[in-house]
Amino acid sequence: MAIHIAFLRGINVGGKNKIKMADLREALGKLGLSRVQTYIQSGNILFESDEDEATLRQRIEQEIEKVFGLSIIVIIRTSAELKKMIANLPFSDKQIAEAEASSVGECLYVSMLLHEPNAERIEKLKAVDSNDQFRIVGRDIYLLFHQSIRNSKLAIQVEKLSVPTTTRNWKTIKKLVALSDEMTEDRTE
Numbered sequence: 001m002a003i004h005i006a007f008l009r010g011i012n013v014g015g016k017n018k019i020k021m022a023d024l025r026e027a028l029g030k031l032g033l034s035r036v037q038t039y040i041q042s043g044n045i046l047f048e049s050d051e052d053e054a055t056l057r058q059r060i061e062q063e064i065e066k067v068f069g070l071s072i073i074v075i076i077r078t079s080a081e082l083k084k085m086i087a088n089l090p091f092s093d094k095q096i097a098e099a100e101a102s103s104v105g106e107c108l109y110v111s112m113l114l115h116e117p118n119a120e121r122i123e124k125l126k127a128v129d130s131n132d133q134f135r136i137v138g139r140d141i142y143l144l145f146h147q148s149i150r151n152s153k154l155a156i157q158v159e160k161l162s163v164p165t166t167t168r169n170w171k172t173i174k175k176l177v178a179l180s181d182e183m184t185e186d187r188t189e
Contacts (some may be wrong), residue, residue, distance in 0.1 A: 005076065010073075
């Protein structure tokens with residue numbers, strides 16, 4: 001069985017779309033997903049399944065709506081895809097250090113898209129006048145902020161790509177890879 005990570009968009013943010021992680025784990029376990037675990041309150045769920053991404057996404061979204069009454073977008077990546085995401089980091093250590101020096105809070109993020117954006121939308125993103133940087137690799141947009149994600153023109157424009165997306169900071173991505181590695185190790189022991 002493959003290890004998948006489901007990223008829920010917009011839960012437990014600003015007191016809205018509240019879901020307790022214990023309740024979420026229980027609901028997804030009832031769907032037949034194996035070894036369900038969550039990481040922090042923002043909706044990062046690790047689990048095992050042999051089902052394909054589209055089927056999993058549909059089933060999880062339907063279950064969340066049924067159990068919690070919330071219409072939530074779910075983006076799914078496999079453990080292998082997250083490892084590849086880390087290996088493909090398009091920014092140099094120097095670029096990241098420069099951004100960290102001027103940024104308030106985290107500076108490196110990844111927006112995970114449901115599917116690749118169209119070329120016209122990408123051109124609009126390229127036209128954004130900002131000190132922030134981005135690189136698109138497949139269905140993922142790497143974002144490097146020199147001030148803050150909160151007031152970034154680039155972050156606002158990523159939301160306007162007309163593609164369902166959710167964003168996580170780099171530390172969260174790395175932690176999810178570590179947790180998926182632990183799941184793999186536990187399986188082989």
